[in-house]
Amino acid sequence: MKYSINSTSPENLVTDCLIVPVWDRATASDVIKKLDVTCNKGIARILKSGDIQGKPGDTLMLHTLEGIKAKRILLAGCGKQGSLDAKNYRKIILACLQALAKSNVSSTHFLLSSLTITDRDSQWAVSNLVQEIEKNLYRYDHTRSKKAKAPSLKSVSIGLPEGKTRKTIHAAISLGNALGNGINIARELGNLPGNVCTPTYLAQECKKLSARYDSVKTQVLSEKQMQRMGMGSLLSVSHGSIQEAKLIVMQHMGSPKANSKPHVLVGKGITFDSGGISLKPGAAMDEMKFDMCGAASVVGTMAAVAELNCQ
Amino acid sequence: MPGSRATKPGDVVTSMSGKTIEVLNTDAEGRLVLCDALTYAERFKPKSVIDIATLTGAAVATFGNLITALLSNNQELADSLLECGQQSLDPAWQLPLWDEYQPLLNSKFADIANIGGPRAGTITAACFLSRFAKKYHWAHLDIAGSAWKSGIEKAATGRPVALLVEYLRQQKA
Numbered sequence: 001m002k003y004s005i006n007s008t009s010p011e012n013l014v015t016d017c018l019i020v021p022v023w024d025r026a027t028a029s030d031v032i033k034k035l036d037v038t039c040n041k042g043i044a045r046i047l048k049s050g051d052i053q054g055k056p057g058d059t060l061m062l063h064t065l066e067g068i069k070a071k072r073i074l075l076a077g078c079g080k081q082g083s084l085d086a087k088n089y090r091k092i093i094l095a096c097l098q099a100l101a102k103s104n105v106s107s108t109h110f111l112l113s114s115l116t117i118t119d120r121d122s123q124w125a126v127s128n129l130v131q132e133i134e135k136n137l138y139r140y141d142h143t144r145s146k147k148a149k150a151p152s153l154k155s156v157s158i159g160l161p162e163g164k165t166r167k168t169i170h171a172a173i174s175l176g177n178a179l180g181n182g183i184n185i186a187r188e189l190g191n192l193p194g195n196v197c198t199p200t201y202l203a204q205e206c207k208k209l210s211a212r213y214d215s216v217k218t219q220v221l222s223e224k225q226m227q228r229m230g231m232g233s234l235l236s237v238s239h240g241s242i243q244e245a246k247l248i249v250m251q252h253m254g255s256p257k258a259n260s261k262p263h264v265l266v267g268k269g270i271t272f273d274s275g276g277i278s279l280k281p282g283a284a285m286d287e288m289k290f291d292m293c294g295a296a297s298v299v300g301t302m303a304a305v306a307e308l309n310c311q
Numbered sequence: 312m313p314g315s316r317a318t319k320p321g322d323v324v325t326s327m328s329g330k331t332i333e334v335l336n337t338d339a340e341g342r343l344v345l346c347d348a349l350t351y352a353e354r355f356k357p358k359s360v361i362d363i364a365t366l367t368g369a370a371v372a373t374f375g376n377l378i379t380a381l382l383s384n385n386q387e388l389a390d391s392l393l394e395c396g397q398q399s400l401d402p403a404w405q406l407p408l409w410d411e412y413q414p415l416l417n418s419k420f421a422d423i424a425n426i427g428g429p430r431a432g433t434i435t436a437a438c439f440l441s442r443f444a445k446k447y448h449w450a451h452l453d454i455a456g457s458a459w460k461s462g463i464e465k466a467a468t469g470r471p472v473a474l475l476v477e478y479l480r481q482q483k484a
Contacts, residue, residue, distance in 0.1 A: 086400060087400065090400055124398075128400075131473070135469070140466070178476075179472070179473055179476055182469075182472045182476060183469030183470075183472045183473065184469065185469075186467065186469040186470075186472050187466065187467045187468065187469040188467075189467075190458065190459060190466075190467025190468075190469070191466055191467050226347075229327055229351070230325070230326075230327045230329075231326070231327045231347040231351070232324045232325040232326060232327070232347075233324050233325070233326035233327070233332055233343045233344070233346055233347050234327075234343065234344045234346075234347035234348065236318045236322070236324040236334070236343060237318070237340045237343050237344050239316050239317060239318060240312045240313065240314045240316050240317025240318065241312045241314075242312075245344075247348065247351070261355075261356050261357060261358045262355050262357055262358065263357060263358055263359050263360075263361070263478075263479060263482055264352045264355055264357040264359070264360040264361070265360075265361050265362075265363065265475065266345060266348045266349060266352060266360060266361070266362040266363070267362070267363045267364070268341045268344060268345055268362070268363065268364035268365060268366065269344075270340065270341060270344065270365075272312075273338070273340065273341075274312050274313060275337065275338035275340075276312065276313055276317050276318060276337030276338060276340060277313050277317055277318070277319055277320060277337045278320060278336045278337040278338040279313055279338075280338060284461065287459065287461060287465070290365060290458060290459040290467055291341070291365050292365075293365050293454060293458035293459060293467055294362070294363040294364040294365055294452075294454060294458070296467065296469075297363050297454070297458070297469070297470065297471055297472050297475065298363060298475075300469060300472040301472050301475040301476055301479070304472065304476045305476060305479055308476075308480070310479055310480055311483075
């Protein structure tokens with residue numbers, strides 16, 4: 001996804017879809033009032049129709065309003081003015097992304113990222129928006145014969161929140177991007193079936209990741225090496241499987257100090273948990289492919305931390 | 312997997328720490344893997360160690376899909392993770408890691424058993440791990456509920472990446 005900052009006045013913004021807030025009880029936001037000056041109170045009339053309440057999660061797509069450069073306007077309910085919290089903000093973003101997915105929009109401008117959130121600052125609002133957009137792009141198709149259709153949305157612009165520099169907002173976009181990407185890596189590894197995502201496959205994916213970042217080093221310990229270290233407990237678990245256990249050690253060297261002590265994440269990565277001789281019940285046993293989600297979350301976190309070059 | 316080479320209930324294994332473990336239930340295998348990885352982590356002289364595991368059905372019974380269970384041997388670390396969970400909308404909630412639960416892991420034939428019975432499953436699993444995490448500040452995130460969704464929405468969620476990244480971003484080198 002391409003992200004940009006655009007501070008053009010809303011009626012002059014050239015985009016496939018302009019997303020604007022509506023407050024509870026179909027109350028026009030300041031942006032709507034501004035747009036209505038240009039389109040001869042076209043939005044006010046729609047608000048009166050009762051088609052949108054303005055509760056968080058409500059949306060209504062409008063087409064071609066007179067004098068407004070945007071092809072569409074998506075009204076997004078944002079609840080009571082002055083009491084928008086982080087959880088509802090995320091709910092609103094998800095509702096907007098759902099509404100966008102139903103249309104053929106390739107560019108959109110979120111005026112929502114400039115909203116005041118009671119328990120967060122505007123940088124958080126931007127990074128969370130980007131994070132949710134990136135998460136929304138994820139489709140699982142690794143083991144499907146037909147690959148997922150590329151989403152129509154290609155570019156997203158946002159306004160510059162008051163009192164913020166372009167640099168801080170660009171940093172917030174990068175953070176959201178890294179988070180979304182890290183989360184998607186964890187989802188993909190989790191979703192892959194046990195006959196694809198084996199310990200060996202996981203180790204290969206980690207090596208690929210470390211090849212992408214100078215700061216990341218990956219070492220994979222074999223069963224023989226683990227045996228020499230006396231890891232009899234770990235090895236007892238893989239003993240019944242034809243798949244060899246791996247202990248994957250990924251290190252992100254972000255600190256400029258040579259001897260700084262690390263924070264260590266340990267992720268459980270049982271790529272399929274049958275239960276062994278104490279066999280699990282059959283119902284929903286397929287979900288035991290998810291028994292490596294701890295390891296997957298560590299890989300996703302490493303990707304994000306490397307991307308952000310955390311120290 | 313079940314098979315002729317697989318561990319049988321009652322088998323005793325020796326961990327990297329030297330402690331012996333009686334495997335009373337082969338399905339409590341995650342902790343058998345984690346305990347050696349936790350011992351291995353000692354060599355890095357870590358500032359903190361966080362393990363993340365789809366560990367117990369009890370965590371699902373307690374929190375459903377919404378919340379990650381958190382247990383820790385250091386309250387400052389626990390508070391920091393709870394705060395990061397709130398901030399990133401990837402929430403965790405703390406359960407007690409009280410010594411009174413430890414005797415549930417007593418074994419007649421090894422230093423420790425790998426299960427603590429049917430009750431307080433998330434806590435006894437963490438108690439097991441705590442025996443291998445004494446040398447550093449440690450927190451355990453049980454994501455058995457939060458890591459994936461079942462039913463028609465069946466899919467991995469990517470949690471708790473947002474929580475972990477938030478935590479690591481806040482740490483100073």
